[in-house]
Amino acid sequence: MNSLWDDQEAARFATDAMLGLRVYSSQLLGRDTDLVLHGGGNTSVKGSLVNVFGQSEEVLFVKGSGWDLQTIAAGGFAPVRLDYLKRLATLPALSDTGMMRELRLALLDPNAPTPSVEAILHALIPLRYVDHTHADAVVAISNTPDGEAVLRKLYGDEVLILPYVMPGFILAQQVHQATLNADWSRLKGIVLLHHGIITFDDDCRASYESMIALVNKAEGYLRNRGAWTQAATARHAPKSVDFIHLAALRHQASDMMGSPVLARWDRSAEAVGYSLLPGVADIATRGPLTPDHSIHTKAFAAIFDDDPRDGLARFQSAYNDYFSQHAAPHHTCLDQVPRFGIWREKGMLYIAPDSKRIGVVGDISAHTVKAIQWAEALGGWVALPKQDLFDIEYWELEQAKLKRGQTRGEFEGRVVLVTGAGSGIGKACVEAFVSKGAAVVALDINTTITGMWSSRQVLGRVCDVTDTQQIEAAVQAAVETFGGIDVLVSNAGNFPPSRQLKDMDAQTWEQSLSLNLSSHMNMLRACIPFLELGIDASVVFIGSKNVPAPGPGASAYSVAKAGLAQMARVAALELGSKGIRVNTIHPNAVFDTSLWTDEVLAQRALSYQLTVDEYKKNNVLGRNVGSSDVARLAVQMAGEGFACTTGAQVPVDGGNDRVI
Ligand SMILES: [Zn+2]
Secondary structure (H helix, E strand, C coil): CCCCCHHHHHHHHHHCCCCCCHHHHHHHHHHCCCCCCCCEEEEEEEEEEEECCCEEEEEEEECCCCCHHHHHHHHHHHHHEHHHHHHHHCCCCCCCCHHHHHHHCCHHHHHCCCECCCCHHHHHHHCEEEHHHHCCCHHHHHHHCCCHCCCCCHHHHHEEECCCCCCHHHHHHHHHHHHHCCCCCCCCEEEEEECCCEEEEEHHHHHHHHHHHHHHHHHHHHHHCCCCCCCCCCCCCCCHHHHHHHHHHHHHHHHHHCCCCCCEEEHHHHHHHCCCCCCCHHHHHCCCCCHHHHHHHCCCCCCEEEHHHHHHHHHHHHHHHHHHHHHCCCCCCCCCCCCCECCCCCEEEEEEHHHHHHHHHHHHHHHHHHHHHHHHHCCCCCCCHHHHCCCCHHCHHHHHHCCCCCCCCCCCEEEEECCCCCHHHCCCCCCCCHHHEEEEEECCCCHHHHCCCCCEEEEEEEEECCHHHHHHHHHHHHHHHHCCCCCCEECCCCCCCCEEHHCCHHHHHHHHHHHHHHHHHHHHHHHHHHCCCEEEEEEEEECCCCCCCCCCCEEHHHHHHHHHHHHHHHHHHHHHHHHCCEEEEEEEEEEECCCCHHHHHHHHHHCCCCCHHHHHCCCCCCCCCCCCHHHHHHHHHHHHHHHHCCCCEECCCCCCCCCC
């Protein structure tokens, strides 16, 4: 592990004298996923503020709850009265809710985020900068039979080593007691066994680089003991039945959750290698790397066989036992859906209610898999007792973190596949479904599709829908990434050159039928097995006004779209008994799409003897119709508003007198 400190970069942050460097080195810690993951860890700096009476007050600026170190800004640090925090540490006891109330009371800015649950601990350390991470290497060593002894030997008297206690007030008290007579000038850090590590210094860079140096010692130890390269790797050639099993698993997990969830298959060499380890079922269910992870991943993994649904039932029963053994009377059992599991010989499976959280589960699992193998090489993975894990998973403060700011979008946990997603109507459909919380697979023949979406919510993938092998691969990628397909928006198409029938050439005719008709059938056929396992599954075909009202010179297009509309009606009949709805949108004159080049627009206007502008608004409502208007209807068709409608053909055309 290297220090990422860069003087020039630091200088840009340092223009904010109070918090600039604090923000900078917090981001550096956050950038290294071997140190912290997704909201883990926290940092602080001590300074002062002048209040409205002109008096200077000593302040701890501590990471606000809900902020991520990698992306934290000055506004993410909550200013808390330092002496108040120090007094809190002397109380004999303080409940969790009592502590959070006091932390908010001690804020110097009522609009600041709620201070980290470790605020009191940060206040007790008399150095200006305090950094706390859950460094993989340090925690992994501490999760071994001789972990404590190894760390004591490794760090000598520069580092205080403390046994695991519950984070928050109890941890603050522990540190308070343990450091009453500490010589802070000699101490470089504190290791919290099974949890993490703290460093501190009056200098920002020194505190950060102490962290790097101490973690490096732990990494060096793993190297010397030959543990560093122990991670198993292997490959698994997927079979098509694997994808069906995965979609069935996701469907059942959604039933158990009572709302749609996503599932992801990790087929990386590390995940497959791990799933092949002898004894993996035992080591994977012992517990997480650091207890903080259990709020995202639950305390232990599921074990999945060929048909992974059996694993869900086994996990449910194991989770019920875990709950009844460790719960207090006031606890209510959370959902019994695993968040990650070993799929024997095939890799890892992740399950979560949305695309952001499934990414979090995947990242945490990757680090856990690596750390467990280090620890196994050092003599065995020893996680915390299940009661400690339970106490964290059911800690009201952690549960509050998960719930904050979560209003579920209408399509959250659902998977939408859109073809022709690189521009026009397809692109607008991706945006519309994303805004409703859906996980979207965006396919396009144009290679720019892969870079078009940077969020975890969208998988952009190149696919030529006239190639059945590419369709197959794209559908499998969708299922591998999100666990299934609930909605197909079959949109890809083009407008061939205008030709009278007397001049029609075979190529124009056949290419149009291939893209505008056959490709939709091939895509639908590939998706049907997954739509059958989908959640409120539906298909939206993007047809054309040319179906009810064709124009001269557009036979290759109109005939293909008419065929598509007829296929959609047959599909509605065939798939209705499976609960799959199939509806068609007939857009007209949507000019913000790539079909409508200036040339085509001019030609069409001419054929109606209109100017281009007249042609654009030539509808009953006199409205300019856009891609987003079509996308809005596609979302409606896939939603509750169309729950009882299948086989419908709905125009989005501003009202066309030839259609009406
Ligand atoms: Zn921590």
